[in-house]
Amino acid sequence: MLDIINLHAEVEGKKILQGLNLKINKGEIHSIMGPNGSGKSTLASILAGKEDYEVTDGDIIYNGESILELAPDERAQQGIFLAFQYPIEIPGVSNGYFLKEALNSINEARGKPVLKPVEFGKLIKEKIKKLKMDDSFLKRSLNEGFSGGEKKRNEILQMAILDPIFSVLDETDSGLDIDALQIVADGVNSLRGPEKAFLVITHYQRLLDYIVPDFVHVLVNGKIVKSGDKGLALELESKGYSWLEG
Amino acid sequence: MVEELKIDNDQETKDMLENSEYKYGFVTPIEQEIIPKGINEDVLRYISKKKNEPKWLLDFRLKAYEKWKKMKEPSWAKLKIEPIDYNGISYFAAPKEMPKSLDEIDPEIIDTYNKLGIPLEEQKKLEGVAVDVVFDSVSLVTTFKDKLAKLGIIFCSFSDAIIEHEELVKKYLGRVIPSGDNYFAALNAAAFTDGSFVYIPKGVKCPMELSTYFRINAEDTGQFERTLIIAEEGSSVSYLEGCTAPKRSTSQLHAACVELIAFDDATIKYSTIQNWYPGDKNGKGGIYNFVTKRGNCVGKNSRISWTQVETGSAITWKYPSCILSGDNSVGEFYSVALTNNKQQADTGTKMIHLGKNTKSTIVSKGISAGFGQNIYRGLVEVSEKAENARNYTVCDSILIGENCGAHTFPYIEVKNPSAQLEHEATTSKVGEDQIFYCQQRGMSEEDALSLIVNGFCKEVFRELPFEFAVEAERLLSVSLEGSVG
Numbered sequence: 047m048l049d050i051i052n053l054h055a056e057v058e059g060k061k062i063l064q065g066l067n068l069k070i071n072k073g074e075i076h077s078i079m080g081p082n083g084s085g086k087s088t089l090a091s092i093l094a095g096k097e098d099y100e101v102t103d104g105d106i107i108y109n110g111e112s113i114l115e116l117a118p119d120e121r122a123q124q125g126i127f128l129a130f131q132y133p134i135e136i137p138g139v140s141n142g143y144f145l146k147e148a149l150n151s152i153n154e155a156r157g158k159p160v161l162k163p164v165e166f167g168k169l170i171k172e173k174i175k176k177l178k179m180d181d182s183f184l185k186r187s188l189n190e191g192f193s194g195g196e197k198k199r200n201e202i203l204q205m206a207i208l209d210p211i212f213s214v215l216d217e218t219d220s221g222l223d224i225d226a227l228q229i230v231a232d233g234v235n236s237l238r239g240p241e242k243a244f245l246v247i248t249h250y251q252r253l254l255d256y257i258v259p260d261f262v263h264v265l266v267n268g269k270i271v272k273s274g275d276k277g278l279a280l281e282l283e284s285k286g287y288s289w290l291e292g
Numbered sequence: 293m294v295e296e297l298k299i300d301n302d303q304e305t306k307d308m309l310e311n312s313e314y315k316y317g318f319v320t321p322i323e324q325e326i327i328p329k330g331i332n333e334d335v336l337r338y339i340s341k342k343k344n345e346p347k348w349l350l351d352f353r354l355k356a357y358e359k360w361k362k363m364k365e366p367s368w369a370k371l372k373i374e375p376i377d378y379n380g381i382s383y384f385a386a387p388k389e390m391p392k393s394l395d396e397i398d399p400e401i402i403d404t405y406n407k408l409g410i411p412l413e414e415q416k417k418l419e420g421v422a423v424d425v426v427f428d429s430v431s432l433v434t435t436f437k438d439k440l441a442k443l444g445i446i447f448c449s450f451s452d453a454i455i456e457h458e459e460l461v462k463k464y465l466g467r468v469i470p471s472g473d474n475y476f477a478a479l480n481a482a483a484f485t486d487g488s489f490v491y492i493p494k495g496v497k498c499p500m501e502l503s504t505y506f507r508i509n510a511e512d513t514g515q516f517e518r519t520l521i522i523a524e525e526g527s528s529v530s531y532l533e534g535c536t537a538p539k540r541s542t543s544q545l546h547a548a549c550v551e552l553i554a555f556d557d558a559t560i561k562y563s564t565i566q567n568w569y570p571g572d573k574n575g576k577g578g579i580y581n582f583v584t585k586r587g588n589c590v591g592k593n594s595r596i597s598w599t600q601v602e603t604g605s606a607i608t609w610k611y612p613s614c615i616l617s618g619d620n621s622v623g624e625f626y627s628v629a630l631t632n633n634k635q636q637a638d639t640g641t642k643m644i645h646l647g648k649n650t651k652s653t654i655v656s657k658g659i660s661a662g663f664g665q666n667i668y669r670g671l672v673e674v675s676e677k678a679e680n681a682r683n684y685t686v687c688d689s690i691l692i693g694e695n696c697g698a699h700t701f702p703y704i705e706v707k708n709p710s711a712q713l714e715h716e717a718t719t720s721k722v723g724e725d726q727i728f729y730c731q732q733r734g735m736s737e738e739d740a741l742s743l744i745v746n747g748f749c750k751e752v753f754r755e756l757p758f759e760f761a762v763e764a765e766r767l768l769s770v771s772l773e774g775s776v777g
């Protein structure tokens with residue numbers, strides 16, 4: 047599904063990714079761990095198409111084609127989703143309205159009929175219940191005044207509504223309490239399927255008890271320095287990263 | 293002294309039509325009566341005669357003209373204005389065939405209003421909205437007039453009001469805005485042609501929205517409309533005006549006066565969606581929108597609320613104000629002003645607190661894109677006798693791109709120490725992170741921008757009647773076209 051080949055990228059002249067290779071097949075869950083500043087969020091942003099980052103070498107192949115030239119919205123319409131490490135606030139735009147606009151844009155691009163307000167209402171009620179969120183969330187301004195954990199849960203709500211094919215979760219577990227962690231993990235697991243794939247960025251192997259990955263990779267200085275299975279996450283938890291650096 | 297000419301689409305106008313996003317820029321090809329350019333006593337006499345005005349009104353015009361001649365154009369606004377040749381403008385333009393009823397309106401004009409989304413035909417009339425249709429210098433028709441008359445409500449053109457309700461007009465005209473108030477108000481008092489007149493009798497709540505649709509069609513003309521709304525004790529009314537004009541390469545002057553009077557316990561809600569032609573990308577053409585709007589809360593517990601969405605015009609100079617004379621009266625000003633390309637806006641409000649326990653709220657949202665310049669200018673004045681006056685002001689500006697500007701000039705004059713004033717102001721940029729976030733969720737960059745800007749304006753839009761709020765959002769999106777990427 048996704049093939050990242052020898053990816054080099056920089057921002058404001060600073061080299062961040064330095065030859066990153068990663069192949070993700072349909073149905074798989076991959077996890078990326080790595081020290082602060084190693085380039086995890088940068089990778090997520092580049093996958094989503096953020097302009098600030100310049101890809102200087104390498105390629106990203108998604109479903110057989112390079113996506114480097116695609117705008118962020120085109121990538122989203124093709125099923126790429128990013129749960130942000132720091133979700134953005136948009137004052138005056140209600141969460142519910144934002145979701146409806148987003149879903150409509152994606153459905154339209156995929157040639158699917160735009161949902162009637164009643165249908166959308168039903169869909170969102172169902173999802174919001176699953177994530178044990180309160181209905182009042184829909185009326186509030188997007189992420190404005192949301193607690194850290196609420197913002198993260200809201201990202202998962204968006205993911206559940208937009209039904210992406212390839213999802214990147216950037217530290218969605220940071221700031222979540224144990225119950226919320228379980229709920230978020232359930233949300234992810236219910237979206238799993240043979241046609242879907244996930245890239246889960248985290249600092250804590252605890253999340254991986256709930257969302258069990260097929261592969262774990264360690265990113266250091268813009269490169270994957272080690273890959274393994276879930277056992278690698280446990281090893282990192284006890285040993286830290288220093289044995290992999292340098 | 294009257295010459296006839298037929299307006300047709302010249303090539304330049306056509307070219308401009310094809311190249312730009314302004315969707316109301318077409319010209320209606322009808323036979324027009326346009327008087328020769330220039331202003332003098334004869335012109336004023338002609339206008340007055342044309343409208344069968346009583347002598348006192350002609351005198352009102354001539355006096356205003358005398359004052360105007362002695363006045364100077366205001367120069368304090370932060371605007372770059374090409375000199376206006378007041379003798380290069382024609383002061384009266386009207387369709388040659390004046391309709392006696394709806395059936396007699398030129399089909400071209402009916403068609404024009406259909407294109408503008410205002411169907412005039414009986415069967416298609418907007419539900420729950422009465423419309424007064426002002427085309428250049430004259431009002432063509434007012435819908436639902438009879439239905440409203442049954443409640444004692446008068447809603448008609450200013451010209452009709454002068455004939456049919458002379459005493460009311462005489463009593464209130466110029467009472468809120470004296471004819472020598474300012475340069476443009478004086479010019480309007482001298483040369484005004486038509487507009488709307490509204491009278492809501494004691495205790496009556498107007499059951500539908502009243503609205504006036506102003507359309508400039510003729511070339512090299514000015515539009516000088518005059519609107520007067522009187523709400524008697526315990527009455528209420530919601531009024532809305534909309535404005536559009538054809539695209540032309542030369543600028544056109546629009547200098548209106550609007551006076552509102554609210555007696556005890558009366559409420560007037562006045563909303564504007566101003567979408568005059570803004571000029572092209574390089575600032576060529578467009579309407580000069582120099583407007584004086586003022587309401588007097590004469591009665592106790594009265595309320596006047598101004599809501600404006602200003603997306604059009606090359607230059608906007610406008611400060612809808614409230615004089616809070618009655619005790620416990622309330623004045624409100626909610627404004628969205630958008631300037632894109634080379635547009636300039638200097639707009640805001642004045643809240644003059646005279647009565648006890650008077651309250652005012654000012655919410656101003658300025659949006660600048662392209663090379664647009666957006667200025668908020670507001671005055672809150674609390675007089676000596678205004679015990680316990682309160683004001684809350686919030687001025688937010690948002691910038692799109694690197695070349696635009698936003699400025700705020702809040703003036704405060706407090707002569708009573710019991711006053712409580714709060715002021716907040718912010719300026720922000722539309723964040724690239726916000727746009728990226730929306731795009732990541734599947735929206736195009738333009739949709740993202742309009743979503744963010746509409747969110748920014750939420751507090752103002754929710755003051756508009758529902759149908760018009762939808763229209764305002766759409767208009768904002770259209771006006772922002774081409775400001776990203």
Ligand SMILES: Nc1ncnc2c1ncn2[C@@H]1O[C@H](COP(=O)(O)OP(=O)(O)OP(=O)(O)O)[C@@H](O)[C@H]1O
Nearest residue numbers: 057058060062081082083084085086087088089098
């Ligand atoms: N827009 C930017 N401008 C300048 N430097 C940037 C920018 N974005 C990222 N960087 C730098 O790139 C490096 C990698 O950042 P990134 O956010 O990808 O790290 P991360 O692995 O996600 O870290 P964390 O675990 O703390 O979230 C950091 O040194 C960061 O300061």
Ligand SMILES: [Mg+2]
Nearest residue numbers: 086087088131
């Ligand atoms: Mg990060």
